């Protein structure tokens with residue numbers, strides 16, 4: 001019988017062999033930043049210090065106009081006052097859902113720190129200039145794949161994808177690759193951002209920031 005894939009030796013993570021240390025942390029109103037982006041950057045820096053792999057990876061939820069949700073991981077490359085930026089194919093499933101219903105939700109989860117951050121808000125494409133600057137910063141192989149892969153569409157085989165990459169690489173040999181027309185940035189502008197901190201006995205901390213008039217933020221504590 002054909003194998004389902006190469007197997008990986010079992011190694012169950014325990015507190016003794018966990019690759020990153022775990023921490024006992026708390027979240028108090030008195031220490032929370034006045035705005036959620038500053039708060040997120042503080043937590044992001046903690047995640048980096050704790051050795052969390054890919055702390056910028058977040059689940060992105062989108063939905064069709066009639067409310068059917070879908071979710072997948074993306075890398076949130078920039079987190080700033082103007083919004084949270086990720087990049088994707090503009091003809092992918094998420095792109096089609098965002099075109100019809102331009103709202104999204106992101107969730108980051110950093111197990112070692114017992115922390116979750118949820119972000120919700122409207123989503124729009126970044127400018128062509130921002131996309132071009134980002135594309136140029138990516139490794140050559142990633143740029144080739146973005147040009148070659150019709151994300152979320154059916155492809156006949158792995159070989160077909162590899163042929164597409166080889167064709168584009170040959171056509172542009174020795175030259176800068178073009179910026180793909182169907183690939184670029186999205187910016188989710190946060191309306192609410194919720195910080196969740198694991199605490200003993202499941203009596204966790206939850207602080208939710210909501211955008212109020214004039215760009216100010218209100219903060220409320222939610223029950224776990």
Ligand SMILES: Cc1cc2nc3c(=O)[nH]c(=O)nc-3n(C[C@H](O)[C@H](O)[C@H](O)COP(=O)(O)O)c2cc1C
Nearest residue numbers: 057072073074075086087088089092093094095152
């Ligand atoms: C760790 C990780 C990071 C990923 N980063 C991205 C990303 O930044 N952009 C992206 O389009 N897809 C990324 N993907 C792939 C997506 O999860 C997804 O397969 C792809 O975007 C197609 O989703 P869609 O069909 O819902 O549009 C990533 C997947 C993983 C596991």
